[in-house]
Amino acid sequence: MTIDFSGQTRGKFSLEELGIQKTDILAAKEVTRPTFSRVHKIALGVIAFLVELPLSDFIFKGTVWVLQKLGVSDFQSQNCIQILDQLEGNCLMNFSRTALRTLFIAYIVFGASIIEEWIFREELYSTQLSLDDHSIEPGKVASRVAWNGAIFGLCHLDPLQGWTNVPIFVTISTMGMVLAYLREITGDTTASTTTHMLHNGSAMIQYMSKV
Numbered sequence: 001m002t003i004d005f006s007g008q009t010r011g012k013f014s015l016e017e018l019g020i021q022k023t024d025i026l027a028a029k030e031v032t033r034p035t036f037s038r039v040h041k042i043a044l045g046v047i048a049f050l051v052e053l054p055l056s057d058f059i060f061k062g063t064v065w066v067l068q069k070l071g072v073s074d075f076q077s078q079n080c081i082q083i084l085d086q087l088e089g090n091c092l093m094n095f096s097r098t099a100l101r102t103l104f105i106a107y108i109v110f111g112a113s114i115i116e117e118w119i120f121r122e123e124l125y126s127t128q129l130s131l132d133d134h135s136i137e138p139g140k141v142a143s144r145v146a147w148n149g150a151i152f153g154l155c156h157l158d159p160l161q162g163w164t165n166v167p168i169f170v171t172i173s174t175m176g177m178v179l180a181y182l183r184e185i186t187g188d189t190t191a192s193t194t195t196h197m198l199h200n201g202s203a204m205i206q207y208m209s210k211v
Helices: 022-031 038-069 080-090 097-131 138-154 165-186 190-208
Strands: none
Touching (some): 097 165
16 A cells, blocks of 8 residues: 555555544654754854855855956946945934944844844745755755855845855855755754854955955
8 A cells, every 4th residue: 555645545545534634744754853952053154154265255255257358348346335434424313433343343243143044044944945845855855955046146146246246146155055955954044044144244244344
């Protein structure tokens, strides 16, 4: 006798007749996923950051190199210092530059990381899991991780950046895939948020050191 998990009968009995609900099957699939404590998730996020940061730098520079070999030379990027200058010029309140920088850095490191992880790795990825019936088949896992990363990359594009959007898209999509895979294997956004915060924090340190 064989049983079709969609609920149709291939043998003598259907799932309903056996008292098996589809939610029970999904729960059984979830049991096969590894479990991590919160401390382990944070540690995993730190390790992922240490791998992702040099990888992102290599991918960005590699993509720029390829484009330059193809004859593209018009790269322009608005860094955080330029954004701060604009904010300072447009600010209606009498914030000091130091206070403005502090607020901006706090938002990028904490606010942006938490909000983006909630949108992309919590809400969007949960939707992807539901569409895939929480499948842990390698092909489906790879597909939803890739799509999540690509959407994450697309949302970071800026028409004003010109050709710089190409390395930005490739780099941030790759980062998004790393974050999505952390969400996949840990079951929540603790590890991915940790990696995201550390990444943004390192970017702020790099930019602010150029002031």
